[in-house]
Amino acid sequence: MKKFIVVRVVNIFLTLVVIATATFFLMKLLPGSPFDEERLAALTEEARTEFYAKYGLDKPVIIQYGIYMGNLVQGDLGTSFYFKGQKVESLIKDRIGPSALLGLQAVILGMSIGLILGMIAAFRHNTAWDYFTMFIAVIGVSIPNFVFAALLQYYIGLKWGILPIAYWESYSSSILPTLALTMMVIALIARFTRNEMLEVLQQDYILTAKSKGLSKWSVIFNHTLRNSLIPIITILGPITVSLLTGSLVIENIFGIPGIGSLFVDSIKVNDYTTIMGLTLFYSAFYILTILVVDLLYGIIDPRIRLTESKG
Numbered sequence: 001m002k003k004f005i006v007v008r009v010v011n012i013f014l015t016l017v018v019i020a021t022a023t024f025f026l027m028k029l030l031p032g033s034p035f036d037e038e039r040l041a042a043l044t045e046e047a048r049t050e051f052y053a054k055y056g057l058d059k060p061v062i063i064q065y066g067i068y069m070g071n072l073v074q075g076d077l078g079t080s081f082y083f084k085g086q087k088v089e090s091l092i093k094d095r096i097g098p099s100a101l102l103g104l105q106a107v108i109l110g111m112s113i114g115l116i117l118g119m120i121a122a123f124r125h126n127t128a129w130d131y132f133t134m135f136i137a138v139i140g141v142s143i144p145n146f147v148f149a150a151l152l153q154y155y156i157g158l159k160w161g162i163l164p165i166a167y168w169e170s171y172s173s174s175i176l177p178t179l180a181l182t183m184m185v186i187a188l189i190a191r192f193t194r195n196e197m198l199e200v201l202q203q204d205y206i207l208t209a210k211s212k213g214l215s216k217w218s219v220i221f222n223h224t225l226r227n228s229l230i231p232i233i234t235i236l237g238p239i240t241v242s243l244l245t246g247s248l249v250i251e252n253i254f255g256i257p258g259i260g261s262l263f264v265d266s267i268k269v270n271d272y273t274t275i276m277g278l279t280l281f282y283s284a285f286y287i288l289t290i291l292v293v294d295l296l297y298g299i300i301d302p303r304i305r306l307t308e309s310k311g
Helices: 002-029 037-041 045-054 061-073 088-123 128-142 145-159 171-201 204-211 216-244 248-254 259-268 272-300 302-310
Strands: none
Touching: 002 061, 002 272, 088 128, 088 171, 088 216, 088 248, 088 259, 088 272, 128 171, 145 171, 145 248, 171 216, 171 248, 216 272, 248 259, 259 272
8 A cells, every 4th residue: 555655646746747847838838928018018128128037037948947847846836927926826825715615515515415316216216216316417417507507696696685696705605606516516426326326236246135134224335335436436536626626617607716716817817827836736636636536446445455455
């Protein structure tokens, strides 16, 4: 297990280096700049040179890359070009709270409801419950979450006046965007849970467990559900990353000051350092989540852990 973790950590480091390098040079290829070129054109040559030197843009690209990577190793993601004087890590720290709250709520609510619906559909196969669950799954996957967001804003927020339509004023402001994000999670988890449990229910060891006289709930939780969780956890990893790091569309629709909206705003103004910092943040979070998912495999199914230890 220790060898497995060490190898994964080294792979994580090398992957982040590649991502940082690719992102840096791709940013240099983008048209335009984060500055007002018309105002810069009105300055004298000396003033423009001094301005670019302030941001380290007067040096050759390869030198800029070396400086950026050196700062990155020290945990410095640079200073934003657009948000004057603010460090990128501070911007992320200030914005991560709302995104994490929405994502965590959506994951917990979506997984809970999705598992229940999927289990009911599997154990009530080819009944009204099964058809209802699959209908919910198709709706949740087919209709974009921004459509759900608009409907929730109109009916619950505007027409009925139950919850705030937008902006981040109190906890109640998080409910509608959470519901909009949850529909996709419910649909995916319910569909995967149903399909996996139907397959597991046909296995010989389930029939053996039933023949031994084990209770229905013991068969469901100790055998059926446990052996169905690995594929579900596989899709839950990317879903969790997507939700916890902010939904770009949903945060903009509801005016949520999260890192999703920060990413969109940074792209609009070509804020290179903020774009690169957020890209690395997303990448690191995604890679670490995949590591956690791999470790969960070993907890759920000891045979996987045994195979890894032998390797």
